Amino acid sequence: MNIVVLVKLVPDTYSERKLSDTDHTLDRDSADAVLDEINERAVEEALQLKEAHGGEVTALCVGPDRAVDAVRKALQMGADKAVHVSDAALHGSDVITTAKVLAKAVGTIDGVDLVIAGNEASDGRAGAVPAILAELLGLPQLTHANKVTVEGDTITVERATDDGVLHLQATLPALVSVSEKINEPRYPSFKGIMAAKKKPITTLTVADLGLDPAGVGLSGAWTAVLEAAPKPPRTAGERVEDNGDGGTKIAEYLVGQKLI
Amino acid sequence: MSEVLVLVEHVDGEVKKATFELLSAARRLGEPAAVVVGAVGTASKVKDALARYGATKVYVAESDDAVNYLVTPKVDALATLAGRVSPAAVLISASLEGKEVAGRVAVRIDSGLLVDVVDVERSGDDVVGTQSIFGGGFVVKSKVSTGTPVITVRPGAVEAEAAEAVATEETVELPAVDPARATRITSREPAVAGDRPELTEASVVVSGGRGVGSAENFAVVERLADALGGAVGASRAAVDSGYYPHQFQVGQTGKTVSPQLYIALGISGAIQHRAGMQTAKTIVAVNKDAEAPIFEIADFGVVGDLFQVAPQLTEEVTKRRG
Ligand SMILES: Cc1cc2nc3c(=O)[nH]c(=O)nc-3n(C[C@H](O)[C@H](O)[C@H](O)COP(=O)(O)OP(=O)(O)OC[C@H]3O[C@@H](n4cnc5c(N)ncnc54)[C@H](O)[C@@H]3O)c2cc1C
Ligand SMILES: Nc1ncnc2c1ncn2[C@@H]1O[C@H](COP(=O)(O)O)[C@@H](O)[C@H]1O
Numbered sequence: 001m002n003i004v005v006l007v008k009l010v011p012d013t014y015s016e017r018k019l020s021d022t023d024h025t026l027d028r029d030s031a032d033a034v035l036d037e038i039n040e041r042a043v044e045e046a047l048q049l050k051e052a053h054g055g056e057v058t059a060l061c062v063g064p065d066r067a068v069d070a071v072r073k074a075l076q077m078g079a080d081k082a083v084h085v086s087d088a089a090l091h092g093s094d095v096i097t098t099a100k101v102l103a104k105a106v107g108t109i110d111g112v113d114l115v116i117a118g119n120e121a122s123d124g125r126a127g128a129v130p131a132i133l134a135e136l137l138g139l140p141q142l143t144h145a146n147k148v149t150v151e152g153d154t155i156t157v158e159r160a161t162d163d164g165v166l167h168l169q170a171t172l173p174a175l176v177s178v179s180e181k182i183n184e185p186r187y188p189s190f191k192g193i194m195a196a197k198k199k200p201i202t203t204l205t206v207a208d209l210g211l212d213p214a215g216v217g218l219s220g221a222w223t224a225v226l227e228a229a230p231k232p233p234r235t236a237g238e239r240v241e242d243n244g245d246g247g248t249k250i251a252e253y254l255v256g257q258k259l260i
Numbered sequence: 261m262s263e264v265l266v267l268v269e270h271v272d273g274e275v276k277k278a279t280f281e282l283l284s285a286a287r288r289l290g291e292p293a294a295v296v297v298g299a300v301g302t303a304s305k306v307k308d309a310l311a312r313y314g315a316t317k318v319y320v321a322e323s324d325d326a327v328n329y330l331v332t333p334k335v336d337a338l339a340t341l342a343g344r345v346s347p348a349a350v351l352i353s354a355s356l357e358g359k360e361v362a363g364r365v366a367v368r369i370d371s372g373l374l375v376d377v378v379d380v381e382r383s384g385d386d387v388v389g390t391q392s393i394f395g396g397g398f399v400v401k402s403k404v405s406t407g408t409p410v411i412t413v414r415p416g417a418v419e420a421e422a423a424e425a426v427a428t429e430e431t432v433e434l435p436a437v438d439p440a441r442a443t444r445i446t447s448r449e450p451a452v453a454g455d456r457p458e459l460t461e462a463s464v465v466v467s468g469g470r471g472v473g474s475a476e477n478f479a480v481v482e483r484l485a486d487a488l489g490g491a492v493g494a495s496r497a498a499v500d501s502g503y504y505p506h507q508f509q510v511g512q513t514g515k516t517v518s519p520q521l522y523i524a525l526g527i528s529g530a531i532q533h534r535a536g537m538q539t540a541k542t543i544v545a546v547n548k549d550a551e552a553p554i555f556e557i558a559d560f561g562v563v564g565d566l567f568q569v570a571p572q573l574t575e576e577v578t579k580r581r582g
Contacts, residue, residue, distance in 0.1 A: 017334070037513075038513075057322075077413075087467025093509065094372070094373070095363065095373060095375065096363070096366060096367055096372070096373055099363070099367070105560060109345060114478060119356075120513075124450075126359065126363070126375050126376075127356065127359040127360070127375075128359050128360060128362065128363030128373070128375065129363070130360075131359070131360035131361075131364050131366050132363040133364075134364070135335070135364040135367050135368060136367060138440075138441050139441065140440070140441055140442055140443040141330065141331060141360070141443055142443050143330075143331075143360060145354055156446075159330075160507075161273060161355075161356050161357065162355075162451060162458065162459075162507055163450065163451055164448060164450040164451035165448070165449040166330070166445050166447075166448055166449075167444070167445065167446045167447045167448070167449075168443050168444065168445060169331060169443070169444045169446045170442070170443045170444065171439065171440060174443075180506070180513055181506055206549070217321065221367075221372070221405070222371065222373070222404060222406035222407065223372040223373030223374055223402050223403065223404050224383050224400045224402060224403055224404075224405045224407055225400055225401070226388065226401045226402060226403060226481035227400070227401045228398060228400040228401070229398070229399055229400075230397060230398055230399075231392070231396060231397060231398060231399050233311045233322065233397075233557075234543075234556075234557040235556075235557075235559060236555055236556050236557065236561070237560055238559070238560050238561070238562070239550075239555055239558070239560075239561040239562075239563065240561070240562055240563070241474070241550075241562075241563050241564065241567055242562050242563060242565065242568060244568070245570025245572075246546065246562040246564045246568065246569035246572065246573075247562075247568070247569045247571065247573035247574075247575070247576055248572060248573075248576055249562065250544055250546075250560060250562060250569070250573050250576075251573055251576035251577060251580065253544070253560045254300075254521070254544075255580070256484065257542055259464075259520065259521050259542060260488070260577055260580055260581070
């Protein structure tokens with residue numbers, strides 16, 4: 001089974017995230033960058049499926065040069081090879097453009113049976129790339145998976161949402177996005193880290209994918225930011241020590257605020 | 261005036277509150293037209309409620325396929341209608357499924373997508389959406405520059421206001437399902453709907469963290485939530501420790517909530533937790549560590565033991581509500 005796993009480098013949420021002053025895009029240099037945690041789970045799921053069914057795992061990333069770190073982490077965990085689309089023209093791409101570029105890039109990989117993504121990235125929180133990609137690739141979407149099973153060319157998934165659990169079924173090739181609860185990602189072993197150094201990474205530009213650079217990035221976006229401003233941080237209000245009347249004090253405060 | 265398509269979220273013939281919020285937002289942009297995708301007979305159950313919130317039209321796409329396939333029937337219905345009526349905008353709730361539907365509709369009709377807006381308004385010919393990003397750290401105003409604006413709206417962000425209208429019904433034919441591209445729903449285990457309001461819809465949320473100490477102790481959190489008529493939330497540490505189920509997690513990798521009142525019990529206030537709750541109108545925190553970062557954003561904080569403070573507060577609230 002040939003699996004493509006989509007990995008993304010995101011600013012570490014422990015560091016301050018901000019928007020650049022000039023063009024309102026994410027200031028990716030201001031924060032430390034890490035492989036998005038949910039993508040480690042996507043890689044883990046791909047590896048488990050490969051271990052059960054054979055085949056090959058290709059990590060795919062669209063992002064600036066240093067996003068190669070995300071790709072490398074996937075290779076260290078055990079992915080076989082990687083495709084990294086990196087192009088200055090992509091700066092400022094919106095979700096739809098990103099999905100279009102990903103769709104083209106998936107198209108460069110032969111005989112794909114399954115595409116696995118995270119359900120939602122921690123930076124944009126769009127939660128839409130996997131669904132859009134399924135639309136563009138004409139694949140069934142089995143998203144927000146808590147559990148994935150493949151038998152022959154039938155794939156079944158447990159999708160967990162607030163409304164309950166849905167049992168989903170489709171035919172391969174298909175697209176899956178994984179939820180936070182699906183598995184515990186492995187740590188790269190020393191052997192894995194050494195082996196990753198020799199694994200092939202194909203680097204592609206937008207033109208390599210047959211896309212017009214003017215149609216991607218900030219200039220190609222179908223949405224435009226009109227204004228952006230940091231919100232004044234919340235400030236601390238009143239704080240009291242509990243002297244046996246803490247609950248009563250809160251109640252009084254809530255009454256004062258007309259909340260009860 | 262142009263129509264504004266609103267995708268209706270419904271469970272067992274009941275319309276979700278988020279849909280009424282969408283209809284209220286839609287009235288600012290044009291004529292709200294509700295789109296019902298579901299089992300045969302759904303529209304007749306929900307039509308009156310939709311009209312009460314201003315829907316002048318109810319588009320009805322009902323069939324077995326509409327309930328037996330994931331996401332795509334809704335995309336089909338909205339894309340078909342977008343082609344037919346050239347709406348001023350398409351509004352969809354920023355729920356897990358809503359985000360997926362919206363993304364697919366946008367690419368299918370070659371239109372820009374605004375995600376998770378907390379407000380929408382008309383500005384000349386443009387529809388402008390306000391987004392609150394990075395857990396409320398930045399406020400951004402954007403518009404769609406190509407095609408029909410497809411917009412997902414954060415539940416709870418826009419107030420639902422009733423406005424009686426008379427709704428006419430119109431049927432929408434769904435295209436045949438392509439089995440190679442569609443995902444079948446083979447069975448459902450509906451979540452047992454508790455008596456509490458839904459987390460993202462609640463006007464009061466009481467959350468517990470690792471400080472609660474055990475699953476049994478979460479009863480302390482639940483009792484306060486029930487006294488206030490609120491929902492229960494949890495930090496990731498509480499969820500990871502098995503104190504409370506995952507779907508109640510608040511934060512960056514959980515739910516984003518913007519209630520009138522958020523009460524944090526035994527939660528330190530890590531940046532990832534704040535990302536999901538700092539747009540709450542009023543924040544109250546109880547923590548025995550005076551240095552806990554949650555106090556930096558709390559409007560009212562009590563340094564103390566939650567097992568002393570919360571039950572007392574529950575009692576006070578119950579007394580006052582009498
Ligand atoms: C990528 C990523 C995503 C994450 N996503 C989320 C997310 O979505 N949501 C989330 O919540 N976290 C998230 N986290 C985790 C986050 O960093 C914190 O670890 C977590 O929020 C801590 O939960 P806590 O405050 O309950 O626990 P702790 O930090 O352990 O705090 C417990 C608090 O309880 C207090 N306490 C203990 N006993 C009592 C008592 N009897 N009375 C009063 N106070 C008491 C302590 O003083 C302490 O402040 C994420 C982390 C990462 C890296
Ligand atoms: N630039 C990208 N490169 C690779 N994968 C991506 C990219 N953007 C999004 N994805 C995938 O789509 C998932 C959901 O992202 P999002 O829709 O942005 O929340 C991520 O977890 C990734 O698996």
